[in-house]
Amino acid sequence: MRRIVLVGLVLWLVAGVAAAAKRDYFTGAPADCDRVTTIAATALAGPLNYVGADPNVSC
Template identity: 45%
Template sequence: MRTGGIGGVIILIWLIIGAVAAGQRGYFNSSNDNCAKAGTTVVTVLAGPLNYLGVNPKVNCKVPQPSQ
C-alpha cells in the first residue's frame, strides 16, 4: 500500500493550485515588504482550490514597534 505517496501527490497538487491562484491575483509580482502581504500570499497558497470556490483569504498583522 502506498497511501503516503498518494497523499503526498494530493498535497503537492493542492499547493500548486494555490500557487497558481496567488499568481493570478498578482501576489508574486510585487515584493512582500510587510507581514500582511506575505501572510496573504502564504494563506492563498495553502487554501489551494478553495480560492476558486470564492475563498479570498486576507491576513492583517501589525508588528509591534520597539519602545523608545
C-alpha cells in the first residue's frame, strides 16, 4: 500500500514539474523569490495544472 502511495506522489510531482516546464518557468531570467515559489506551487499543484489551475505566487 505504501508503495502505491509513493508512486502516486511521484507521478503527481512529475506532472507538476512538466506543467512548469511547459510554461517555460525554467528558462529566462535568473531565479528570484517570485519565480521559485511559483515553480514550487506549480509542481505541488500537479495534474490540477491541466484542468485550469495556474498558481502564481509573489513574495
